[in-house]
Amino acid sequence: MKTDERIAGECCWCERDLSATIQGIGASDTEAILSQGTFHEVHLPKSERSINAAMTKPGSVALTEGYHLMFATCSEACTQELKKALSLENGRFEKQSNLNAIP
Numbered sequence: 001m002k003t004d005e006r007i008a009g010e011c012c013w014c015e016r017d018l019s020a021t022i023q024g025i026g027a028s029d030t031e032a033i034l035s036q037g038t039f040h041e042v043h044l045p046k047s048e049r050s051i052n053a054a055m056t057k058p059g060s061v062a063l064t065e066g067y068h069l070m071f072a073t074c075s076e077a078c079t080q081e082l083k084k085a086l087s088l089e090n091g092r093f094e095k096q097s098n099l100n101a102i103p
């Protein structure tokens with residue numbers, strides 16, 4: 001098990017250290033479990049892997065807008081790969097947006 005600190009410091013897709021400029025996306029998750037945790041391991045069966053996402057906080061604007069999860073990535077390339085992988089999951093992550101577009 002990785003610590004929350006470790007998860008927060010790395011790209012959810014390639015697991016390289018995040019630089020100061022964090023990219024990423026927010027996404028809905030129709031299977032999101034209400035969790036008290038800061039992070040949630042998201043299994044992507046179509047990609048045969050699991051990645052870590054930050055849970056949006058109960059009562060936050062992001063959650064109200066329908067974004068359950070935040071995925072932090074190190075680069076545009078990882079963001080694109082991540083989006084592709086999420087799109088394969090049969091509409092489970094239907095709603096996606098760049099992090100800076102999320103309230």
Ligand SMILES: [Zn+2]
Nearest residue numbers: 011014074078
């Ligand atoms: Zn990356």
